[in-house]
Amino acid sequence: MAIKLSIERLTEGLYIKLPLQWTDHPFLLNHFKIKDQQQIRLIKNLGIKYVYLIPEKSDTQPLAPETPQDEISEQESRFLEAQAEKLWQEKQGRITRLKNYKRKLQSCEKNFSRSMAQLRSIMGKVKSRPVTAVKEAEMLVEEMVDALLESDNVALHLMNDNKEHEDIYCHSLNVTIMSMMLARSCGMQQEEIKAIALGALFHDMGKLKVPTAILRKTTPLTEPELNYLKLHTKYSEDLANLTTDFPSLAKPILTQHHELLDGSGYPKQLKGDEIDLKAQLVAVVNSYDNLCHPQDPAKARIPYSALSHLFKNRREQYNNDYLALLIRLLGVYPPGSVVQLSNQQLGLVISVNADNLLQPNVLLYDPSVPSNEAPIIELDESNLRIEQAIAPSKLPEKVYTYLNPRIRISYYFEKDD
Template identity: 50%
Template sequence: MTGIKISVDRLQIGNYVKLPLNWKDHPFLFSSFAIKSREEIDLIRRLGLKQVIMFPDKSSMPPKPVQEIETPANETTAESTLDDIEAALAAEKERRIEQLKLYRRNLQRSEKAFERSLSQLRNLMNKLQTRPLTAIKEAQELVDGIVAQLLSTDEMVLHLMSESPEGESIYYHSLNVSILSMLLAKEAGFTEEEMKQVGFAALVHDIGMLRIPTQILRKTEPLTRPELNLLKQHTRYGHELLDLTKDCPDTAKKVVLHHHERLDGSGFPEGLKAEQLDKLTQMVSVVDEYDELCHPQDQSKAKVPHVVLSFLFKNRTKQLNKDYIGLLVKQLGIYPPGSVVQLSNGQVGLVMSVNPKRLLFPSVLIYDPAIPRQEAPIIDLEDVGLTIGKVISPTRLPAPVFEYLNPRTRISFYFDHSNVPTRA
């Protein structure tokens, strides 16, 4: 979309404009917006601007023809009225800035909790091969703490986490599957003990991958048949590893061995069917498949979360539990964290957080080149009266927008349970 420079005197309601000012140098919430009132035009003029950039494709009205421009004296709002309007806009903008600061503090707290959990997971996975008794106990303590947090509130916000370092995908994948499985278990009405069981099982479901050669795990070309057969052995390797200690719950061993089984018998290693698979295994299988489709070995084949959820619902209900797929959609929303979206006002952003009780109104980081990225607004769509128009593939973003939004290659989630939804 191409903008054109026009005189402020040609502006009218319905024009979509961009102000050539720093975000902090005007009272409006955004530097780009559709004009909704005569007073907004007068406020733009009051800023001392002679020209603005107007986007015809985003505007519901064309600018005034030059010959129809009225004299400012005939159309200007009273100064006292403008004073009141500007003060109200500035106060609202300041309120949103403070809420944004609170949102970022909550996000940072979730990031720190996520990193602590990852650190614990790295340590316990290393211990599983040398000190399995200690590792099992530490894994159960980690899961018990997360379950306690999940049960401490009826409402939470699921946040997008930072990128994973190369070579650590197993830790991010395992923690992601564990967190989402526990969220689903809570939503499905599982008991506290069942939530702990599914969380622990999901945390160690891919432990057998530690015995697969690194060159196979990192290979982006199609695996040869022998390599694929070896990779499939990770379920048996994991079961053997957990079988070294009698303290590992049998429920976890079943999940580790059977999480690649499918309801129609098309899975591995034993070709089991629905009636032979317990509900914990079926739940972890759904989340594992979701995360694997988002993050395949060959990242060029990765699908965005929005597409993966749709794909599972349309194509995997014979292989995976349909009810649990539905619960996953209910938890993540149709616009999961990590989705790049275009809003109803034409702006582009990155979904940062969702509240399962308000799925159509996630919090979105907005692309605005007039605002430094570290200060970019993260807005609650319901709070500002916007909706999502469509999802955009990150690969289709112009380079400056891609760099600004920094869409994640590895999409991981953690939750903040300390507040009702923060609106920024």
């Protein structure tokens, strides 16, 4: 519980919260542990009369009331002013970067929404107008691949997506985006990336012929139901064969994305090199997204857990090179992970730092700041680290509402404008 404390009682080791907006002081965060006398002087120069003390996070007790205060020399005062100005300049730089970052996110959201709308339209034409559907899909893929290859520094971002009952579209777009980025990381050529993107986009289109009751069933499927679901790979191939325009390079992805290297997959129990390499790549991504979004939402894994599960328990089944690249793409704490930082503050990972996978960009929970203005910090530029990932279901309601962890985790990549 926070206690109101006069600034005259501040000392090193106290964990405090400033009664100011994030933009109204030069410190990186609104709450922190006081590390030296210089910080105390800077706090006193903010023109506030009190702070909030958080005793359980503090290493020491406040000074006694009426403790004599040291006089500040003119030289020290000038030094403090210079330090405060330096901190302010660094803070303004952060605020500018944050505004630019949020502008990029807004652009990313628009591209995501447009691609999702195009995908819904395409899927609606697969059965009745397959030639048109494939041509429109190729145009969508071409646009995305071109944007991907034109950008030097491509970041994967967590997207806002409030649509319900569109699992097949969200899943297909997720798998497409991540598969394209994996293919790019492998140094694949443009035509190969396009084939992977098209195959990933259509890999589950055969589910359009599977009864909705089976697709949305949350209890274990019966053997006949499971067999029906497994037919979606054949149905996808059948739909692709309705037109001669579907690229032959992409077809193995439709039929083999559930085959596993140890031969335990389906439909043909292929092993190792019998499985097309492009299908092996999409299989890794497909498995990750399915772990995050299983048919039974109660069994959904948080992104961190899904990635850990694949790495620790499924390495015999998937191409390890692609699995390692997926971890590099998503980071140790993938976008969508709710995390607790070393200062015990909570946050939501919203994008990956490719140069340091342990230090992604995190949107912070800070009730003193409106949620739509919540600061996003780059952990590699702070003294903070992630201590653990937390299941959103374990968050207090006010924290859950503020961070808005996604029930449906959707990804998209940033395009340079």
